[in-house]
Amino acid sequence: MLSSLLNPSISTTPIIKPITRNNRASTVVTCTSSTFDSSSQITNNNHSPPPPPPPDPPHTNIKDEARRQRSVAAADNTFTAKYVPFNAGFDSSESYSLDEIVYRSRSGGLLDVQHDMEALARFDGAYWRTLFDSRVGKTTWPYGSGVWSKKEWVLPEIDPDDIVSAFEGNSNLFWAERFGKHFVGMNDLWVKHCGISHTGSFKDLGMTVLVSQVNRLRKMNRPVVGVGCASTGDTSAALSAYCASAGIPSIVFLPANKISTAQLIQPVSNGALVLSLETDFDGCMKLIREITAELPIYLANSLNSLRLEGQKTAAIEILQQFNWEVPDWVIVPGGNLGNIYAFYKGFKMCQDLGLVEKIPRLVCAQAANANPLYLYYKSGWKEFKAVKANSTFASAIQIGDPVSIDRAVYALRNSNGIVEEATEEELMNAMVQADSTGMFICPHTGVALTALIKLRNSGVIGGEDRVVVVSTAHGLKFAQSKIDYHSGNIPGMGQFANPPVSVKADFGSVMDVLKDFLLSKSPKYK
Numbered sequence: 001m002l003s004s005l006l007n008p009s010i011s012t013t014p015i016i017k018p019i020t021r022n023n024r025a026s027t028v029v030t031c032t033s034s035t036f037d038s039s040s041q042i043t044n045n046n047h048s049p050p051p052p053p054p055p056d057p058p059h060t061n062i063k064d065e066a067r068r069q070r071s072v073a074a075a076d077n078t079f080t081a082k083y084v085p086f087n088a089g090f091d092s093s094e095s096y097s098l099d100e101i102v103y104r105s106r107s108g109g110l111l112d113v114q115h116d117m118e119a120l121a122r123f124d125g126a127y128w129r130t131l132f133d134s135r136v137g138k139t140t141w142p143y144g145s146g147v148w149s150k151k152e153w154v155l156p157e158i159d160p161d162d163i164v165s166a167f168e169g170n171s172n173l174f175w176a177e178r179f180g181k182h183f184v185g186m187n188d189l190w191v192k193h194c195g196i197s198h199t200g201s202f203k204d205l206g207m208t209v210l211v212s213q214v215n216r217l218r219k220m221n222r223p224v225v226g227v228g229c230a231s232t233g234d235t236s237a238a239l240s241a242y243c244a245s246a247g248i249p250s251i252v253f254l255p256a257n258k259i260s261t262a263q264l265i266q267p268v269s270n271g272a273l274v275l276s277l278e279t280d281f282d283g284c285m286k287l288i289r290e291i292t293a294e295l296p297i298y299l300a301n302s303l304n305s306l307r308l309e310g311q312k313t314a315a316i317e318i319l320q321q322f323n324w325e326v327p328d329w330v331i332v333p334g335g336n337l338g339n340i341y342a343f344y345k346g347f348k349m350c351q352d353l354g355l356v357e358k359i360p361r362l363v364c365a366q367a368a369n370a371n372p373l374y375l376y377y378k379s380g381w382k383e384f385k386a387v388k389a390n391s392t393f394a395s396a397i398q399i400g401d402p403v404s405i406d407r408a409v410y411a412l413r414n415s416n417g418i419v420e421e422a423t424e425e426e427l428m429n430a431m432v433q434a435d436s437t438g439m440f441i442c443p444h445t446g447v448a449l450t451a452l453i454k455l456r457n458s459g460v461i462g463g464e465d466r467v468v469v470v471s472t473a474h475g476l477k478f479a480q481s482k483i484d485y486h487s488g489n490i491p492g493m494g495q496f497a498n499p500p501v502s503v504k505a506d507f508g509s510v511m512d513v514l515k516d517f518l519l520s521k522s523p524k525y526k
């Protein structure tokens with residue numbers, strides 16, 4: 001009933017129909033019962049004169065102004081960074097310039113971006129804190145971005161002219177007062193809302209860095225014709241938006257019928273080549289790795305360590321927002337497992353460079369239907385086994401063979417971390433209960449809140465602890481799961497459902513309903 005009340009045309013499972021256009025297979029997406037087809041393409045049949053050219057842009061813009069400031073200021077670029085094998089020993093001499101196209105070390109392991117920490121440490125913690133704080137809330141290019149306000153720690157050598165940014169980051173960190181008090185008996189619970197972002201998820205933080213570097217590589221005539229990713233929906237949205245903004249072709253591999261309509265329409269709208277594949281995310285990931293090894297398509301998944309340099313700034317922002325006080329716990333939902341390491345790295349750099357004295361304990365929260373990290377953790381980190389990820393309402397983390405498993409284990413071991421899991425009912429109830437306190441969160445944040453509830457119930461997290469739950473995407477991307485829950489359309493679920501009430505449109509009927517409602521809210525008048 002609710003679906004038809006809200007939007008009769010919403011379908012839970014968007015259909016992607018292949019068509020042939022311009023002698024090559026391409027795709028058309030049907031998000032509702034009405035089809036986008038070739039007839040919906042724009043044609044100019046009325047032979048009207050072309051529109052006049054746009055007026056010349058003003059002579060100066062924020063990039064020009066930033067360039068002028070740089071030429072006046074002393075050389076600001078004494079910092080460097082390079083790729084090294086992830087967690088390499090001190091005796092390793094393997095390294096690569098960030099201008100090389102490389103995703104794996106010689107031994108096939110993961111890479112990491114290593115900054116010249118000695119050069120950064122020539123400035124003390126107070127210097128960095130003041131510098132970062134001074135850039136918040138401005139429109140100065142590129143520092144108006146929460147990511148690029150930490151440029152020296154992200155991509156120090158990139159020319160600001162090459163940066164592709166939507167001034168992402170600086171997302172709000174809000175006090176979850178009612179949820180804290182009523183559901184977990186806490187006074188100091190916070191939500192870092194990374195979903196309030198350009199494309200509605202934390203992926204923007206990493207994608208601005210990756211696409212900026214691609215922009216630079218293309219200007220250097222490196223062989224990058226397009227950028228591609230496998231995605232459960234959010235990475236593809238971010239990739240296609242940043243590429244479209246820079247005029248770079250993007251290609252996204254999506255598991256057919258496994259992502260939400262709102263996520264699917266994002267790359268379609270931004271002009272990406274959208275491939276809908278009859279497999280799951282892990283299958284898409286395997287394919288994109290094979291394809292990017294063959295074709296001049298740059299890999300944009302978090303296997304590419306550039307992404308994590310942007311994502312780590314969310315951790316620095318949390319410290320900044322607490323006036324450089326360190327919370328006790330940070331809870332992050334995990335899928336491909338790049339983000340948990342990005343948080344660790346952001347906190348650790350702040351500790352190593354003297355901005356703070358310690359780092360928080362990290363919790364990675366997984367859906368029980370896609371829980372390879374949780375199983376590994378429970379085995380005492382003995383043996384990692386990829387799993388076949390089952391369908392979950394937290395569809396963006398339906399991942400059974402996470403590429404960053406080694407990074408996640410490193411982050412958790414070095415932060416005295418914990419892994420928790422959430423069943424479908426637990427994560428949906430947590431999401432719905434959080435929404436009832438004024439939030440509108442995604443199911444992945446429901447997974448993180450479930451971890452919090454479990455750790456509070458077991459006493460691991462104390463009532464006085466300061467906890468940050470990372471909300472990774474905007475709830476509006478996952479409206480269908482909320483509609484299904486509140487409609488009672490999910491077997492075995494709906495304990496906290498709040499469906500709309502159908503009422504006859506006459507005074508008496510409306511009064512009856514309202515009286516019942518008011519009495520139920522004010523028992524003393526009963």
Ligand SMILES: Cc1ncc(COP(=O)(O)O)c(C=O)c1O
Nearest residue numbers: 334335336337338339396472473
């Ligand atoms: C909304 C959302 N939350 C959480 C995650 C998990 O992040 P990661 O893959 O870095 O573990 C993803 C993507 O995987 C996501 O899209």
Ligand SMILES: N[C@@H](CCOP(=O)(O)O)C(=O)O
Nearest residue numbers: 231232233234235301302336
């Ligand atoms: N949730 C992700 C899955 C891919 O993760 P990535 O960080 O490796 O790109 C998505 O939205 O696609």
